[in-house]
Amino acid sequence: MSRTHVTCTINGDEVEFLCEDDTTLLNALRDEVGLTGSKEGCGTGDCGACSVIMDGALTCACLVFAPEAEGATVVTVEGIADGNKLHPLQQTFLEGAALQCGVCTPGFLVAAKALLDENPHPTETEVRYALAGNLCRCTGYDKIIRAVLAAADYNGSEG
Amino acid sequence: MTPFDYQRIPEAAAVPAQLTPTVRPLAGGTDLLTRLKACLDRPDALVDLKASDLGRAIDRVDGGWRLGALVTLSRIQHHPGLRADVPALAEAVSQAATPQLRNRATIAGNLLQRPRCWYFRNERVQCWLAGGEGCPARSGRNEHHAVFDTDGPCVATHPSDPAAALVALGATVTVLDGGGGERELAVADLLVPPTDERRVEHVLAADDVITAVTVPSAPRSTYLKAMDRAVWAFALVGVAAAVSADGEVRLVASGVANTPWRLAGAEAALAGPGLTPEAIDRAAAAATDGAAPLAENGYKLPLLRTLTHRALTAVA
Numbered sequence: 001m002s003r004t005h006v007t008c009t010i011n012g013d014e015v016e017f018l019c020e021d022d023t024t025l026l027n028a029l030r031d032e033v034g035l036t037g038s039k040e041g042c043g044t045g046d047c048g049a050c051s052v053i054m055d056g057a058l059t060c061a062c063l064v065f066a067p068e069a070e071g072a073t074v075v076t077v078e079g080i081a082d083g084n085k086l087h088p089l090q091q092t093f094l095e096g097a098a099l100q101c102g103v104c105t106p107g108f109l110v111a112a113k114a115l116l117d118e119n120p121h122p123t124e125t126e127v128r129y130a131l132a133g134n135l136c137r138c139t140g141y142d143k144i145i146r147a148v149l150a151a152a153d154y155n156g157s158e159g
Numbered sequence: 160m161t162p163f164d165y166q167r168i169p170e171a172a173a174v175p176a177q178l179t180p181t182v183r184p185l186a187g188g189t190d191l192l193t194r195l196k197a198c199l200d201r202p203d204a205l206v207d208l209k210a211s212d213l214g215r216a217i218d219r220v221d222g223g224w225r226l227g228a229l230v231t232l233s234r235i236q237h238h239p240g241l242r243a244d245v246p247a248l249a250e251a252v253s254q255a256a257t258p259q260l261r262n263r264a265t266i267a268g269n270l271l272q273r274p275r276c277w278y279f280r281n282e283r284v285q286c287w288l289a290g291g292e293g294c295p296a297r298s299g300r301n302e303h304h305a306v307f308d309t310d311g312p313c314v315a316t317h318p319s320d321p322a323a324a325l326v327a328l329g330a331t332v333t334v335l336d337g338g339g340g341e342r343e344l345a346v347a348d349l350l351v352p353p354t355d356e357r358r359v360e361h362v363l364a365a366d367d368v369i370t371a372v373t374v375p376s377a378p379r380s381t382y383l384k385a386m387d388r389a390v391w392a393f394a395l396v397g398v399a400a401a402v403s404a405d406g407e408v409r410l411v412a413s414g415v416a417n418t419p420w421r422l423a424g425a426e427a428a429l430a431g432p433g434l435t436p437e438a439i440d441r442a443a444a445a446a447t448d449g450a451a452p453l454a455e456n457g458y459k460l461p462l463l464r465t466l467t468h469r470a471l472t473a474v475a
Binding site: 004022043044048051057059060062064065068111114129132133 | 160161162163164165185188189192193195196205207209233256257258259260262263389390391
């Protein structure tokens with residue numbers, strides 16, 4: 001089978017890669033583009049470890065075929081920091097030790113960024129519903145929720 | 160997953176003629192990809208409807224709304240007009256799936272998703288619905304399964320929340336076929352229990368494509384849902400209640416049958432359009448008339464009566 005050529009924008013850079021038609025966007029990001037931050041947890045859209053922001057919308061990269069990303073703009077966990085300056089969420093996750101094994105962390109960071117981009121000062125309930133699609137099998141939810149709320153406060157201090 | 164060709168056809172009107180039992184449409188993919196990965200579906204090719212001009216608009220029409228087939232659940236959830244005018248639909252999509260999936264899943268695809276029965280989804284089990292024989296859920300683990308119509312060949316429940324809301328609202332779908340013909344079909348007639356000859360929960364042919372969903376206004380409508388996880392799970396039981404423009408009250412449950420289940424006994428018990436406290440009590444008590452729960456899911460009956468009571472109270 002001939003390989004399909006895909007051109008898209010990933011973390012601000014125009015990227016081209018070749019893939020099979022049945023390659024998921026997640027596998028293309030990891031294996032063709034070399035961005036291994038996005039993880040495969042379940043592969044069925046339940047756990048959110050593969051969360052990316054595609055054309056502005058939080059998306060499970062495991063449930064998208066790579067050819068569907070032709071012309072799309074994709075942000076992965078590798079793209080949320082500002083150069084060497086961590087995103088406020090990355091900073092508060094670090095300070096609050098909001099991770100245990102860490103496999104779910106990239107997905108939580110991307111999902112929380114999608115939330116704060118839309119709603120810079122969410123309530124705790126809003127955070128919990130916004131993260132409905134991200135599972136932490138270490139069950140470290142409480143520190144994760146607190147880290148997101150702390151990052152929202154950080155947004156506030158920046159005015 | 161078996162290999163397939165990914166295809167784009169720019170004109171939506173040209174898509175149906177290209178579809179066959181092995182050339183299938185791809186929209187949001189949130190259910191289809193899980194089936195492909197489990198080898199439940201093995202298409203030779205997928206036609207990406209998102210690469211076509213298939214409808215994406217939310218339009219006000221006489222008496223209601225017309226939603227393009229590719230409108231995502233997220234857009235419905237956040238649309239002020241739909242939230243005010245057809246709250247049952249907005250509430251159903253808001254409680255369906257997760258942010259990641261709502262951003263991707265389309266309203267037409269949501270209606271056509273396949274059951275989440277753990278036997279049907281297991282590629283090592285060939286149950287009747289998957290083309291084999293027998294229903295392992297009937298004598299196996301069935302806590303999430305049907306409580307109505309349980310003497311049929313399959314006791315899986317329909318997984319869609321919006322489907323129950325759309326049946327209660329009297330919504331229709333517009334279907335384009337491979338010969339260029341267009342027809343309107345009530346969602347209530349689109350979704351029907353599977354039969355020996357058609358082991359799927361809808362009546363569409365291989366070359367049919369839903370192009371739009373038309374939803375009559377019903378500001379007095381709601382959808383309530385019981386889940387085993389507060390932020391999201393598939394419905395244990397859901398209830399949609401809607402008061403139509405001519406005052407008819409429709410009650411439809413999810414999570415209790417192969418398809419959205421009209422609560423005819425409860426509607427009859429209302430005995431008139433007045434939603435008095437006494438009428439609501441009678442209707443809630445009648446919501447489980449005819450139910451025949453399985454060994455592990457009798458708990459759904461009190462949930463159904465309670466949600467029916469709360470839904471009617473909300474629209475009274």
